[in-house]
Structures are given as C-alpha cells and as structure tokens.
Amino acid sequence: MAEPNEASRRKILVKLGRDEFLDCFQCLKCTSGCTALKLLELKPHEIMKLVRLGFVNELAASEIIWTCATCLKCVQRCPQKGSPYHVIMALRNLAVEREAKVPEAYLKAVSQILENGLSQTIQKITTRKMETFDRTSLKLPKISAPKESFQAVFFKALEEKQE
Ligand code: SF4
Ligand code: SF4
Known part of the structure; x- marks a missing residue:
C-alpha cells in the first residue's frame, strides 16, 4: 500500500x-x-x-x-x-x-545529443504530393557534429548530477 x-x-x-x-x-x-x-x-x-x-x-x-x-x-x-x-x-x-527504469526514448535522446547535438534524429520531410526531401535536396546546410569540447562538458555535467 x-x-x-x-x-x-x-x-x-x-x-x-x-x-x-x-x-x-x-x-x-x-x-x-x-x-x-x-x-x-x-x-x-x-x-x-x-x-x-x-x-x-x-x-x-x-x-x-x-x-x-x-x-x-x-x-x-x-x-x-x-x-x-x-x-x-x-x-x-x-x-x-534511484536507478529507476528510464524510457528508451530518453536514453536515445542523450546519445543523439552526443552524436549530432540534437535530441532527435534528422528527419526527411514529406510533401502533400507524397514526395520526400532531405536537407541536401532542400539545399539546407549540413548539420555538423558537436565538438569534442561539447561532449566533454556534457559528460562532466552528467557526472556532476550523479554525485
Ligand atoms: S495551476 Fe497552480 S495552483 Fe492551480 S492546481 Fe495547478 S499548480 Fe496548483
Ligand atoms: S510541462 Fe506541459 S506537459 Fe508537462 S505537466 Fe506542464 S503542461 Fe503538462
């Protein structure tokens, strides 16, 4: 109870x-x-x-x-x-x-942030005519991966939270 x-x-x-x-x-x-x-x-x-x-x-x-x-x-x-x-x-x-079970989506978001600085995967868009476009075909700039210094700060923040 x-x-x-x-x-x-x-x-x-x-x-x-x-x-x-x-x-x-x-x-x-x-x-x-x-x-x-x-x-x-x-x-x-x-x-x-x-x-x-x-x-x-x-x-x-x-x-x-x-x-x-x-x-x-x-x-x-x-x-x-x-x-x-x-x-x-x-x-x-x-x-x-307390090491409770964290939903998979949150763990995935953390690895995404480390990988490309975004909490979600980069997605294609679909038009009303059901055509799909990615960033390159829309002439949008490439999203660069975060620098190592960002990852170091991110890990440090995670470690501090666990203390
Ligand atoms: S709006 Fe504020 S005061 Fe009203 S129930 Fe929610 S938390 Fe309480
Ligand atoms: S932050 Fe938004 S989703 Fe979360 S409890 Fe408040 S209103 Fe609801």
Whole structure:
C-alpha cells in the first residue's frame, strides 16, 4: 500500500530550493491546459497534491512522470507561481538517482545529443504530393557534429548530477 514519506518529500523540496509547498490551491488551471493530459492522462494538479502529501516514492517509480511533454504551459498558467513542470523534473531526477527504469526514448535522446547535438534524429520531410526531401535536396546546410569540447562538458555535467 502507498505510504507518505517525509524524507522523500523533503528531497523534492531541496531540489526545488523551497522550504515548503504552500503555493498550490488545486485550481486545476495547470491540468486544464496540459499538453500531456490530452495525450496521456497526466494530471499535474494531482501530482502537486500527491507530492505535497508525501507520496513521492510512488511517483518517482511511476511511468507517468515521463509522459510530461516539458511544454511549460503549466508554469505559465498557474496563478500561484507553482510549477508542476519543475516538480515533475525533480521527480525524474530522483527516479534517475534511484536507478529507476528510464524510457528508451530518453536514453536515445542523450546519445543523439552526443552524436549530432540534437535530441532527435534528422528527419526527411514529406510533401502533400507524397514526395520526400532531405536537407541536401532542400539545399539546407549540413548539420555538423558537436565538438569534442561539447561532449566533454556534457559528460562532466552528467557526472556532476550523479554525485
Ligand atoms: S499548480 Fe497552480 S495551476 Fe495547478 S492546481 Fe496548483 S495552483 Fe492551480
Ligand atoms: S510541462 Fe508537462 S505537466 Fe506542464 S503542461 Fe506541459 S506537459 Fe503538462
């Protein structure tokens, strides 16, 4: 059975740089505009409530935190300057620290960033006539791979996060 955990709740507060969750009054403005809600039933106001109550371990182990599309709409819509987005990112950080299963797409994004500096693969476009074009045929400049110095900084940042 799920149980509130004060130590984990504190961890999220530390990650957010706050002393307490005083800001959310459950108005649902974040949820009513959430991009992921339309697609994946993520309810930001419920996440805020559960974290505030201390059900952090359950959320950090749940796949739902990985469905946030990081669109930041909830940050803009909240009348209280609360941020479900930042709470969800703090939960993701906690999940990674605990070596929870990270969705394959995120791991792929990291290797893509190292390979070409982009979080997605370079894609072809298809026109209304169903013709496909790549960057070269559109005379777009070639995307150069990131420099070694970028990769060194990236790895250093990852290592620091794990400390
Ligand atoms: S986080 Fe903000 S927008 Fe969302 S329910 Fe709480 S007060 Fe409302
Ligand atoms: S940042 Fe995440 S939680 Fe906030 S509105 Fe966008 S998808 Fe929803």
